[in-house]
Amino acid sequence: MPGAEASRTGSGALRAYHLLIDAMAVLAAIAALVILVMILGDVTSRQLGFGSWHATIPVVQLMLLYFAVLAAPYLVRERAHVAVDSFINAAGPLLRKIALWAVFALSVASCLAFAVTSIVLLRDSILSGEQVIGGIDLPFWLFMLPLPLAYTLVATEFLRLAVTGGTPYADEMKESL
Numbered sequence: 001m002p003g004a005e006a007s008r009t010g011s012g013a014l015r016a017y018h019l020l021i022d023a024m025a026v027l028a029a030i031a032a033l034v035i036l037v038m039i040l041g042d043v044t045s046r047q048l049g050f051g052s053w054h055a056t057i058p059v060v061q062l063m064l065l066y067f068a069v070l071a072a073p074y075l076v077r078e079r080a081h082v083a084v085d086s087f088i089n090a091a092g093p094l095l096r097k098i099a100l101w102a103v104f105a106l107s108v109a110s111c112l113a114f115a116v117t118s119i120v121l122l123r124d125s126i127l128s129g130e131q132v133i134g135g136i137d138l139p140f141w142l143f144m145l146p147l148p149l150a151y152t153l154v155a156t157e158f159l160r161l162a163v164t165g166g167t168p169y170a171d172e173m174k175e176s177l
Helices: 012-047 056-077 086-090 093-128 140-144 147-164
Strands: none
Touching: 012 056, 012 147, 056 140, 056 147, 086 093, 093 140, 093 147
């Protein structure tokens, strides 16, 4: 997006905001590496006759969730997420504008709803001490931990795109706004 790089060099708060999103993307990449190591280690251990690692399935489940939610704000910011634009490409300028604003409104509203819901779930899981039973037991709050921040940042990124006249589509489609 033109000006996206300039917006990352703005105020200290804006720089911190972009640094947070970048750090979350790095953590998402680390989660992907943990998945790779866990699966490779588990398969190798079984092939060598040592049996399966008990932690593989619960840790991989946790890391898959972390990978998805931690990468999401970065993917929206960079417009590297999945966006179905076949309808938008076939529409006229007015319909494009209406559809884009509908996409922004639904995206922001749903992400904020998920953020609020995940805050409640995080609080409840901490208070209850609920465990996810698997090869190893993990506290349920670990699964909820990144969700409030991630969903809030995704909503913020969609809102930022709407306010700055951007689009969620990689090719910009400026004529639609």
